Amino acid sequence: MRDQVALRLPRIRSVYRSVYRSLSGRRLHSAIGKAIVYLLALAFGLLFLAPFLFALSTSLKDPSEIYLFPPKWLPSQLLWQNYVEAWSLAPFTRFLTNTIVVTGFAMFGQLVSGCLVAYGFARFRFPGRDQLFIVLLATMIIPVEVTIIPSFLLFKYLNWLDTWLPLIVPAYFGGSAFYIFLMRQFLLTLPREMDEAAEIDGAGSLRILWQILLPLMRPAIATAAIFSFVRHWNAFFLPLVYLSKQRLFTLSLGLRYFQNLESQAIGGPPAEHYLMAVAIVTTIPMVILFFSLQQYFIRGIVMSGIKG
Amino acid sequence: MTARQRRKALKGYLYISPWIAGFAIFVFFPMLASAFLSLTQYDILAAPRFIGLANYGYALGVDDYFWKSVYNTAHYAVLFIPLSLLGSLGAALLLNQRIRGQAVFRTMFFIPSITPVVASILIWMWILNYEFGPLNSALAIIGIQGPPWLSSTRWAKPSVVMMSVWGAVGGGNMIILLAGLQGIPQELYDAANIDGANRWQKFQDVTLPMLSPSVFFTLVVGLIGALKIFTPAYIATDGGPGYATLFYMLHLFRSAFQSLSMGYASALAWLLLVVTLALVWLQFYLASRWVYYEGGMGR
Numbered sequence: 001m002r003d004q005v006a007l008r009l010p011r012i013r014s015v016y017r018s019v020y021r022s023l024s025g026r027r028l029h030s031a032i033g034k035a036i037v038y039l040l041a042l043a044f045g046l047l048f049l050a051p052f053l054f055a056l057s058t059s060l061k062d063p064s065e066i067y068l069f070p071p072k073w074l075p076s077q078l079l080w081q082n083y084v085e086a087w088s089l090a091p092f093t094r095f096l097t098n099t100i101v102v103t104g105f106a107m108f109g110q111l112v113s114g115c116l117v118a119y120g121f122a123r124f125r126f127p128g129r130d131q132l133f134i135v136l137l138a139t140m141i142i143p144v145e146v147t148i149i150p151s152f153l154l155f156k157y158l159n160w161l162d163t164w165l166p167l168i169v170p171a172y173f174g175g176s177a178f179y180i181f182l183m184r185q186f187l188l189t190l191p192r193e194m195d196e197a198a199e200i201d202g203a204g205s206l207r208i209l210w211q212i213l214l215p216l217m218r219p220a221i222a223t224a225a226i227f228s229f230v231r232h233w234n235a236f237f238l239p240l241v242y243l244s245k246q247r248l249f250t251l252s253l254g255l256r257y258f259q260n261l262e263s264q265a266i267g268g269p270p271a272e273h274y275l276m277a278v279a280i281v282t283t284i285p286m287v288i289l290f291f292s293l294q295q296y297f298i299r300g301i302v303m304s305g306i307k308g
Numbered sequence: 309m310t311a312r313q314r315r316k317a318l319k320g321y322l323y324i325s326p327w328i329a330g331f332a333i334f335v336f337f338p339m340l341a342s343a344f345l346s347l348t349q350y351d352i353l354a355a356p357r358f359i360g361l362a363n364y365g366y367a368l369g370v371d372d373y374f375w376k377s378v379y380n381t382a383h384y385a386v387l388f389i390p391l392s393l394l395g396s397l398g399a400a401l402l403l404n405q406r407i408r409g410q411a412v413f414r415t416m417f418f419i420p421s422i423t424p425v426v427a428s429i430l431i432w433m434w435i436l437n438y439e440f441g442p443l444n445s446a447l448a449i450i451g452i453q454g455p456p457w458l459s460s461t462r463w464a465k466p467s468v469v470m471m472s473v474w475g476a477v478g479g480g481n482m483i484i485l486l487a488g489l490q491g492i493p494q495e496l497y498d499a500a501n502i503d504g505a506n507r508w509q510k511f512q513d514v515t516l517p518m519l520s521p522s523v524f525f526t527l528v529v530g531l532i533g534a535l536k537i538f539t540p541a542y543i544a545t546d547g548g549p550g551y552a553t554l555f556y557m558l559h560l561f562r563s564a565f566q567s568l569s570m571g572y573a574s575a576l577a578w579l580l581l582v583v584t585l586a587l588v589w590l591q592f593y594l595a596s597r598w599v600y601y602e603g604g605m606g607r
Contacts, residue, residue: 071440117323145560286419287415
């Protein structure tokens with residue numbers, strides 16, 4: 001920043017220089033730079049948060065304060081019972097447990113199978129390995145949406161429609177290639193000496209993975225865990241295709257169901273304060289998860305050196 | 309190959325076998341099946357009937373909604389990709405500064421991208437509400453009468469872009485760009501300082517080239533994501549008003565699961581795949597001109 005002072009015209013430059021020197025320019029200048037960075041970061045952050053703040057404010061209002069012009073930006077009293085009421089208008093507890101079950105099983109399968117496959121690609125030499133890895137990378141480009149129709153027919157044939165199996169089982173077969181890629185890249189950065197030493201001591205390959213590599217892979221696993229948790233928790237398209245029974249719905253489908261619900265209890269579709277309340281509740285687990293794991297998360301990506 | 313090498317190779321195959329099976333069952337055969345189905349008329353109830361390329365002919369020549377959805381998706385992608393990329397880059401550059409409260413800023417930036425899509429759409433539908441939504445209320449304060457965002461043919465697409473950009477800027481792309489920024493060796497900046505480079509020159513001649521592989525990655529990811537835009541149109545606008553947000557995937561979804569034209573929808577899926585691959589290929593082709601790989605392309 002201080003170098004921007006070096007304008008092309010020498011005379012102006014010298015004037016600037018003397019002015020800046022007299023103000024002990026360096027420190028002042030970097031302080032201004034810092035302030036600008038903070039202001040920008042804060043502005044950006046608020047831009048990101050604003051929709052939530054509006055939603056939060058609306059969710060705590062009395063209905064009579066929502067549809068007003070000019071608007072009332074803050075609720076005159078905080079009606080936390082809106083959350084309780086909204087939650088009871090649809091079977092949200094069931095949607096929540098469904099989501100936890102599906103996300104838990106799918107994420108577990110994704111991590112286990114992802115680790116095994118990544119280990120195979122990173123630490124073993126076999127004919128066709130590099131070609132197979134290119135195929136794996138190529139599958140990242142193919143959107144699941146493209147194969148949705150035959151997959152739907154396959155799961156229909158297996159009688160898996162209206163079960164959670166189509167959402168869970170593929171995760172146990174390598175799942176999404178991105179996680180394998182992430183963990184393989186990370187494994188490549190770990191020195192081989194340790195597994196070789198363990199191998200000489202007679203440790204089997206599975207034991208090497210479990211006892212030596214897995215503890216070192218924690219950042220990559222945390223990254224994969226966050227990504228896959230978020231993806232399954234938030235999934236909408238696949239559950240929409242595979243689930244039609246309300247009692248099986250995940251939270252995303254449940255929100256959609258709630259949005260269109262004509263409830264006799266409230267005489268019509270749910271008002272904004274209810275919608276905002278459940279929208280916020282479904283987001284909270286994500287925020288807690290991210291905040292608690294973010295340290296690992298960034299490291300996992302930096303260290304695996306994902307670029308292109 | 310020695311016996312030991314053979315044993316290791318076998319173990320290697322064993323470890324990757326879950327993926328090989330998964331690839332065969334959930335990717336390869338479905339793709340073949342969908343190529344076959346795209347040549348048939350199939351409504352699930354009766355057996356598929358072979359009709360050659362008629363589905364493709366219908367899509368390209370007859371179906372007005374096909375071209376409408378192609379145009380809408382392209383329009384969306386052209387707005388969404390650069391906006392979200394620039395936003396992610398800006399956010400990553402900000403987070404790369406040495407400032408206090410990194411964890412808080414990081415979480416603030418990241419929250420929109422981890423918000424469940426449906427929840428964020430519900431929130432935005434309220435924000436964009438014509439009469440009582442906060443956005444138009446805020447505009448009214450500075451004397452602007454806001455449009456009926458999601459229910460106007462003119463503003464529906466920009467509204468969808470706005471929600472998607474909000475959800476995309478702070479997510480994976482920002483993290484990957486941030487990781488890229490942190491991977492740039494300090495020596496390069498030191499060398500530039502010795503040569504007397506100013507901030508802008510350092511950004512242009514060190515940061516951008518070194519970051520270009522990450523930018524390229526996010527560009528490809530953004531492109532693939534943009535072509536699949538579905539949920540906002542399904543939930544907030546139902547493709548309307550007047551088909552203004554009938555995106556490609558919505559058209560495909562309706563063909564498959566509402567009209568039960570599985571054959572036609574398979575043809576749509578294949579067309580999407582071909583276009584996606586062509587555009588990704590184009591990106592790779594153009595990449596050789598602007599992406600700088602340290603130590604060559606062979607990563």
